Amino acid sequence: MTHAGYVAAGWIGAGVLIGGYAVTLVRRGRRLARQVPPGERRWS
Amino acid sequence: MWRDAALVAGRDLRIEARSRVTVHQVAPFALLVLVLFAFALDPARSILERATPGLYWITVLFSALLALSRSAALDETAGARDALRLSGLDPSGVFVGKSLAVAAELVVLEVLLGVGVIVLYGAEPAGVGLLAATCLAATVAVAATGTLYGALVSGLRVRETLLPLLLLPVLAPVLIGATRAFEAALGRAPADGWPWCGLLAAFAVLYSVAGALAYGTLLEGS
Amino acid sequence: MTTTLPPRPAPGAARDEADAARPATTASPATRVLGAAALVATALLVLYGLVISPADREMADSVRLMYIHVPAATYLYVGCFFTTVASAMWLRRRTPGWDALAEAGAEIALVFSIITLGTGSLWGRPTWGTYWTWDARLTSTAVLTAMLVGYLALRRLELDPAARSTRAAVLGLLLVPNVIVVNRSVEWWRSLHQGSTLVKLDPSIEGTMLVALMVGFVAFGLIFAWLMVHRFRIAWLDQKADGLDLEAALAARRAESRAPTAPETEVTP
Numbered sequence: 001m002t003h004a005g006y007v008a009a010g011w012i013g014a015g016v017l018i019g020g021y022a023v024t025l026v027r028r029g030r031r032l033a034r035q036v037p038p039g040e041r042r043w044s
Numbered sequence: 045m046w047r048d049a050a051l052v053a054g055r056d057l058r059i060e061a062r063s064r065v066t067v068h069q070v071a072p073f074a075l076l077v078l079v080l081f082a083f084a085l086d087p088a089r090s091i092l093e094r095a096t097p098g099l100y101w102i103t104v105l106f107s108a109l110l111a112l113s114r115s116a117a118l119d120e121t122a123g124a125r126d127a128l129r130l131s132g133l134d135p136s137g138v139f140v141g142k143s144l145a146v147a148a149e150l151v152v153l154e155v156l157l158g159v160g161v162i163v164l165y166g167a168e169p170a171g172v173g174l175l176a177a178t179c180l181a182a183t184v185a186v187a188a189t190g191t192l193y194g195a196l197v198s199g200l201r202v203r204e205t206l207l208p209l210l211l212l213p214v215l216a217p218v219l220i221g222a223t224r225a226f227e228a229a230l231g232r233a234p235a236d237g238w239p240w241c242g243l244l245a246a247f248a249v250l251y252s253v254a255g256a257l258a259y260g261t262l263l264e265g266s
Numbered sequence: 267m268t269t270t271l272p273p274r275p276a277p278g279a280a281r282d283e284a285d286a287a288r289p290a291t292t293a294s295p296a297t298r299v300l301g302a303a304a305l306v307a308t309a310l311l312v313l314y315g316l317v318i319s320p321a322d323r324e325m326a327d328s329v330r331l332m333y334i335h336v337p338a339a340t341y342l343y344v345g346c347f348f349t350t351v352a353s354a355m356w357l358r359r360r361t362p363g364w365d366a367l368a369e370a371g372a373e374i375a376l377v378f379s380i381i382t383l384g385t386g387s388l389w390g391r392p393t394w395g396t397y398w399t400w401d402a403r404l405t406s407t408a409v410l411t412a413m414l415v416g417y418l419a420l421r422r423l424e425l426d427p428a429a430r431s432t433r434a435a436v437l438g439l440l441l442v443p444n445v446i447v448v449n450r451s452v453e454w455w456r457s458l459h460q461g462s463t464l465v466k467l468d469p470s471i472e473g474t475m476l477v478a479l480m481v482g483f484v485a486f487g488l489i490f491a492w493l494m495v496h497r498f499r500i501a502w503l504d505q506k507a508d509g510l511d512l513e514a515a516l517a518a519r520r521a522e523s524r525a526p527t528a529p530e531t532e533v534t535p
Contacts (some may be wrong), residue, residue, distance in 0.1 A: 196433050209416045210413075210437070211414075213410075214444050214451070216451070217451035220455050224458075226453065243454075247447065
C-alpha cells in the first residue's frame with residue numbers, strides 16, 4: 001500500500017480522538033450522575 | 045429608534061471626544077503596526093508594496109478590536125448597564141447608535157491609515173471610488189458585527205481576550221472581500237473589485253439587522 | 267402530640283425506589299444498542315475502507331482517508347446545525363434541554379472538525395506535497411474550528427447560568443449563518459486561484475469505493491448519535507448539579523440565619 005504512513009496516521013488518529021473523547025464522556029457522565037439524585041436521570 | 049440611536053451615538057462620541065482614547069492611543073497603535081510590518085517585511089524587497097491591501101486591512105481590524113472593546117466597556121459599569129435598561133431606550137437604537145459611533149472612529153482611522161500607507165509604503169491611490177465604497181461597507185460591517193459581539197463579551201473579565209477570538213473568524217469574509225477589492229482598485233489584480241464590495245455591503249446589512257434584533261435580548265439577559 | 271400509628275409510606279415511594287435503582291451513568295438501553303451498532307459499523311468501515319476497496323487511480327491509497335474525511339466533515343456541519351437550531355429554540359422556549367443540546371452539538375462538532383482538518387491535511391501531503399493547502403474546504407473548516415473554540419470558551423464563563431445561556435444562544439444562533447458566509451467567501455476567493463476542490467467526487471466512482479463511503483456515513487452517523495446523546499445528558503446533569511449547588515448554598519445561608527447563635531458573618535456572593 002502506498003502512502004501507508006499517512007493513511008495509518010489518519011485512521012489511527014481519528015480512532016484515538018473519537019475513542020478518547022467517548023471515554024471522557026462516559027467517565028464524566030458517571031461522575032456527574034453520582035452527584036445528582038437518581039430522580040433526575042430518567043433514561044435508564 | 046433613530047432618535048435613540050442618535051442619542052447613544054452622541055454620548056459615545058462625546059465620551060470619546062473628552063477622553064480622546066482613539067486619537068491618543070488607537071491611532072498611534074495603528075500607525076505603529078504599519079511600521080512593524082515594515083520591520084518584519086523588509087521594504088527593500090517589493091513585498092510591502094504587493095501586500096499593502098492585506099496589511100492595511102489587518103491593521104484596521106486590530107485597531108477595530110481596540111475601539112470595539114472600548115465601546116463595550118463604556119456600558120459595563122453596573123450603573124451604566126442599569127441606566128441603559130431602565131432608560132426605556134429602544135435596544136435596536138442603542139445598537140445602531142453604538143455601531144455608528146464606532147464606525148465614525150474607524151473611518152477616521154482608515155483615512156489616517158490610508159495616508160500612512162501612501163507615505164510609508166509608497167502606495168499610489170487609484171480607483172478611489174472603489175476604495176471609498178469598500179471602506180464604507182467594510183466599516184459598517186466591522187462596526188455592526190463588533191458591537192454585537194462586544195455585547196456578548198461585555199462585563200466579563202476575559203473580554204479583551206475573548207472578543208478577538210469570537211470576532212476575527214467571523215470577520216474573515218470582510219478581510220477577504222476588502223483586500224480583494226483594494227487589490228482590484230489599486231490595479232494589482234485583474235479581477236473586478238466591485239463584486240467584493242457587494243459582498244461587504246451584504247455582510248454589513250446582515251449584521252446590522254442581526255445586531256439590531258439581538259441587542260435587546262442581550263441587554264436584558266445580562 | 268404524636269400518635270402510635272405506623273408511618274404511612276410517603277406518596278411516590280414506589281417511584282423513589284425505582285429511582286434509587288437507576289445506575290449512576292449517562293448510558294441507557296438505547297445508547298447501548300446505539301453503541302453496539304456504531305462499533306459494528308466501524309468494523310465494517312475498516313474492512314471496506316482499508317481492505318476491500320481498491321486504491322484510487324489518481325490518489326492511490328490516500329483516498330482511504332476520504333472515507334473518514336468526508337463523513338467527518340458532513341457530521342461537523344450536522345453538529346453545527348444542531349447548535350444553531352437548539353440556540354434558536356432556547357431563545358424562544360427557554361427550556362434547559364435546548365441549551366444542553368446546543369452545547370453538545372458544538373463540542374462534538376469541534377471533535378469532528380479536528381478530524382476533518384487532520385485527515386484533510388494528511389491527504390494533502392502525499393497529494394499536493396504540503397500538509398496545508400489554502401483550498402476552500404480546509405480553510406473554511408479552519409475558520410469554523412476557531413468559531414467553535416470561541417463558542418465553547420464563551421460557554422465556560424463565570425456568569426449566572428441564565429445570562430451565560432442567553433449569550434451562548436445568540437452566538438450559537440449565528441453559527442450556521444457565519445459558516446455559510448465564510449464558506450461562500452472562501453470558495454469564491456479560492457476559485458480565483460484554484461479550479462479544483464479537495465475532493466473530486468467522481469460520479470463514476472468505483473463500486474466498492476462508493477460502498478466504503480456509504481459505510482463511512484453510516485458509521486459516523488451512529489458514532490455522532492451516540493456521542494450526542496451522552497454529551498447531551500452530561501450537559502443536562504451539569505445543569506442539575508449546578509442547581510443543586512445553588513440550592514445547597516441557599517439552604518446553608520438560611521440555616522445560618524435561623525440558628526440563634528449564628529455569628530454575624532457577611533458572606534459576599
